[in-house]
Amino acid sequence: MQLPLSASLPTDADVIIVGAGPAGMSASIALAQAGRKVIVLDMQALPGGQIFRGLEANLAAGCETLELMNALGPTYAAGEAVIRAFRETPGIDFRPRHTIWEVRRDGTIGWLQGNRAGYLRADHVVLANGAMERPVPFPGWTLPGVMTAGAAQTLLKAGRMKPDGRVVLAGTGPLILLLAEQLRRLGVRPVLLARTDHLRDQLAALPRLRFAALGPVAKGLGWLARLRLARIPVRSGVTGIEALGQELVEGVRVWQGDRVRHVACDLLIVHDGIVPSIDLAQGAGLRIGWNDALQAWQPATTEDGSAVLEDGASLTGGPCRILISGDARCIGGADAAIAHGRHVAAVLLDAKGSGPQTLAKVRQSLVPRLFLEAAFPPGLSADLPTGSTTVCRCEDIPATALQELLRAGATDINHVRGLTRCGMGPCQGRNCAITLARMIAAESGAKPVPFRARPPVRPLPLQALAALAGVDPRLAEVVSLEDKPQVAVAVRSTDV
Amino acid sequence: MFVSVAHFGHMCTIHFNGSPITARQGETVAACLLRAGVTAFRRTPVSGTPRMPYCMIGHCFDCLVEIDGQGSRQACLVHVEDGMSIWPQDGAAAIPGEH
Amino acid sequence: MSDRSCDVLIIGGGLQGCAIALHLARAGRRVVVIDKGIAGRQASGVNAGGLRLLLRDMREYSLSRRAMELWADLPSQVGDAASGCEVQLGTGQIAVAMDAAEWAWCQARADEMRRLGFHNEVLVDAPTIRTLLPGVSDRALGGLVSQGDGHANPAASASAFRDATAVAGAQIIEHCALQGLARMADGRWRIDTEQGQFTALQVINCAGAWGAEVAAMVGEVLPLDVLALSMMVTSRVQPFVTPVVIGIDRPLSFKQSAAGSLVIGGGIAGKACLQDSTSFTVMDRMMASAAATIEAFPALASISILRTWTGLEGKTPDGIPYIGPSTAHPDLWHVFGFCGHGFQLAPAVGEVVARALMTGKAEPMLAPFAVGRFTARAAA
Numbered sequence: 001m002q003l004p005l006s007a008s009l010p011t012d013a014d015v016i017i018v019g020a021g022p023a024g025m026s027a028s029i030a031l032a033q034a035g036r037k038v039i040v041l042d043m044q045a046l047p048g049g050q051i052f053r054g055l056e057a058n059l060a061a062g063c064e065t066l067e068l069m070n071a072l073g074p075t076y077a078a079g080e081a082v083i084r085a086f087r088e089t090p091g092i093d094f095r096p097r098h099t100i101w102e103v104r105r106d107g108t109i110g111w112l113q114g115n116r117a118g119y120l121r122a123d124h125v126v127l128a129n130g131a132m133e134r135p136v137p138f139p140g141w142t143l144p145g146v147m148t149a150g151a152a153q154t155l156l157k158a159g160r161m162k163p164d165g166r167v168v169l170a171g172t173g174p175l176i177l178l179l180a181e182q183l184r185r186l187g188v189r190p191v192l193l194a195r196t197d198h199l200r201d202q203l204a205a206l207p208r209l210r211f212a213a214l215g216p217v218a219k220g221l222g223w224l225a226r227l228r229l230a231r232i233p234v235r236s237g238v239t240g241i242e243a244l245g246q247e248l249v250e251g252v253r254v255w256q257g258d259r260v261r262h263v264a265c266d267l268l269i270v271h272d273g274i275v276p277s278i279d280l281a282q283g284a285g286l287r288i289g290w291n292d293a294l295q296a297w298q299p300a301t302t303e304d305g306s307a308v309l310e311d312g313a314s315l316t317g318g319p320c321r322i323l324i325s326g327d328a329r330c331i332g333g334a335d336a337a338i339a340h341g342r343h344v345a346a347v348l349l350d351a352k353g354s355g356p357q358t359l360a361k362v363r364q365s366l367v368p369r370l371f372l373e374a375a376f377p378p379g380l381s382a383d384l385p386t387g388s389t390t391v392c393r394c395e396d397i398p399a400t401a402l403q404e405l406l407r408a409g410a411t412d413i414n415h416v417r418g419l420t421r422c423g424m425g426p427c428q429g430r431n432c433a434i435t436l437a438r439m440i441a442a443e444s445g446a447k448p449v450p451f452r453a454r455p456p457v458r459p460l461p462l463q464a465l466a467a468l469a470g471v472d473p474r475l476a477e478v479v480s481l482e483d484k485p486q487v488a489v490a491v492r493s494t495d496v
Numbered sequence: 497m498f499v500s501v502a503h504f505g506h507m508c509t510i511h512f513n514g515s516p517i518t519a520r521q522g523e524t525v526a527a528c529l530l531r532a533g534v535t536a537f538r539r540t541p542v543s544g545t546p547r548m549p550y551c552m553i554g555h556c557f558d559c560l561v562e563i564d565g566q567g568s569r570q571a572c573l574v575h576v577e578d579g580m581s582i583w584p585q586d587g588a589a590a591i592p593g594e595h
Numbered sequence: 596m597s598d599r600s601c602d603v604l605i606i607g608g609g610l611q612g613c614a615i616a617l618h619l620a621r622a623g624r625r626v627v628v629i630d631k632g633i634a635g636r637q638a639s640g641v642n643a644g645g646l647r648l649l650l651r652d653m654r655e656y657s658l659s660r661r662a663m664e665l666w667a668d669l670p671s672q673v674g675d676a677a678s679g680c681e682v683q684l685g686t687g688q689i690a691v692a693m694d695a696a697e698w699a700w701c702q703a704r705a706d707e708m709r710r711l712g713f714h715n716e717v718l719v720d721a722p723t724i725r726t727l728l729p730g731v732s733d734r735a736l737g738g739l740v741s742q743g744d745g746h747a748n749p750a751a752s753a754s755a756f757r758d759a760t761a762v763a764g765a766q767i768i769e770h771c772a773l774q775g776l777a778r779m780a781d782g783r784w785r786i787d788t789e790q791g792q793f794t795a796l797q798v799i800n801c802a803g804a805w806g807a808e809v810a811a812m813v814g815e816v817l818p819l820d821v822l823a824l825s826m827m828v829t830s831r832v833q834p835f836v837t838p839v840v841i842g843i844d845r846p847l848s849f850k851q852s853a854a855g856s857l858v859i860g861g862g863i864a865g866k867a868c869l870q871d872s873t874s875f876t877v878m879d880r881m882m883a884s885a886a887a888t889i890e891a892f893p894a895l896a897s898i899s900i901l902r903t904w905t906g907l908e909g910k911t912p913d914g915i916p917y918i919g920p921s922t923a924h925p926d927l928w929h930v931f932g933f934c935g936h937g938f939q940l941a942p943a944v945g946e947v948v949a950r951a952l953m954t955g956k957a958e959p960m961l962a963p964f965a966v967g968r969f970t971a972r973a974a975a
Binding site: 158 | 498526536540547550573
């Protein structure tokens, strides 16, 4: 049965962009300026993505948020320009509080807002849905009071609140150093910054240091200097942590090799880098590859952002109309996201002159990552969880339960999911897929593969599904199995 | 565990677990509850252990609460509204009207 | 080191294949089961898990009743793994009539069942159905209840049968796709696979959605449509419904699993890709089962679907499977085409088919499933 191309249905826009962070905003601005009809959808109520979360509201609050803005720093404030341009450029149809639960290669997307849902179609779809924190399973990581650095930053930016009490920061990466500095500016003195990276990582990364990275590096060194001046304890080369407590985190054990310390705390903030969110790309049947250095999946794209389809059968046919930009494509930060968003727009506009220019900026913007990735390698997640450490947060599944199956020879991640329920909870594997896939890969030697993804990739209320707007009438024609038997017909046993 | 650095515009009142909490227009339910000192947003259906938000950006689903009768709502994605009635999700989600 | 010659080679390690293999192996036959993937991962593992006599086609009734007895005695077949199969019997299945036409149909069905001497399907009126299903819509007019029915966990059950079959002495060889099937001069079968060649005295085609392709390898044309049947599941909810609920004309079908999630079916088709052994959910079509679910149970409107899945299933022209000897070749049986309701039948299919093979005598219970019934009609 050949499903018809949805391209023959009328489109709602020239381009649909998923994500109103720096990449999505930049792409939409350039496209709208060139007269294209653009729809931008985002899960949040305001644009900005994660890095510029709440910026619009914080700027509008004037002196109320002065101290907060100063603490958050110049990089955050610099997002004002792109948000202003996003709001002021005519022709951008911004739809906030929209959750995307399906993406198809033919340019169809499924959206949900509140209790209403439907499909939208465009000639091209740009996935700029960003990144998420690398899940970091360690003993006690599910305790209330253990949260990610991103969570703490979101609470600062969008919640206008800072931690109160004894805070421990643990992990690696520029983000946790930035957070430590932001907290310091707000008068929060962490009782410990436990870094898994070590000076030798940074020294080993020096050959990758390019001129373009000097700015960020200098900034980072400045933060560390100020933390030292403030006499905030910093330990490097941390090899493991364990969160302790009954109903709430009460303390953390910190290992540096064989040496272990116990530190009492009220809040444990962890960070082990960020990884691309692949849920939408995977649901669309795009090729996803394992990046060994990143220890995470990345969608396969050209440098322009054009996505590559996975081999084999697919729901719909025709060319792949999906591009991926920003951190969803590869981790690069805000400047790289802005550069790539502009480049994707240039590519879509088929602008003869600007393509090479915007591409050059993309390459330049990604240069600092070469150093940063090597200087801050995965730390807390480097060793796979063992014993009673929870792997699947949603379903409370410990490492031992999964190890049992793996030792018995299970190698198919979907099979393991079916037998254990790992990955079947509300987060649908966002926080356990990487871990489980690495555990399987450690036994089998094959590269980690993700769970099979099917729509909806985010929860979809039954009433929203029952009344989907914009369906393809040819697809919606219900072909169903009639298994209601005949009645009032004499059935003889020899009837065949 | 958390204190305000700056305030929002209008105040309003929501209820959590039957008790009133001062909330601010423009903040998420998760932020409001954390500021109010809530440490258990839910208990997991499998082991009954308490959970608090882990990621605050809609990826961990640990902030699930019941809002105005609807279960399994992600508190970090929902903004407070005056009069909201929020309950911790104890295990599986409740079905509206069925208690 | 696998033994390359055997008494019976079974193509397909799903529930039907493993149930048959289990009985044959316990009777001392040397059995090999081959599966092109992981055994039990196709329709066997992804169906709704209904254990249903309710509204079953009369031609399947005897087989189905024997299967119910076997499900009630699952440990005798799969040992300790039975508890993991989450078998619920006696919790009932209820067909809900949502309009006058469906209610009239229920009454006609109840009359017919009484006339035929079956008493397990009981007609219930509106007040009674609200007692049995507290959340049901006020528009429900009544329905039919089969109280002895229930449900189980399909993936766990498929796994349990597979393991029990291995314990009984059958060889189960996975990732072993069939490449050729031919009779040799001495009357034995030669089976070519991606893991080499096997020989067998008898072959059973339990290849599910691929059953017709296997039959075609030996020149037998058995009409079969391939459908990708779709299911969806909600997040865990508080206990809401005990019986399994099915519709009459509407695509309504759901149960509450042991985990507490609602597993919703309705027989909606996705996109089937037999060649790639895969299938896709078409959300545009799932609208109908979502609508039917909340029409019957309005309180579920705000409950969210977490994910969907599909499985490849074979459907015959008359809605009941092929279970019987080939009409074209001796020592070859076809057991496939279960039209989305083979899960419950599997234990009895295993017992009866094994018995037929061992005694060489026809089983009256299997008469309606004769393999040549379509070509015989065409020829007539």
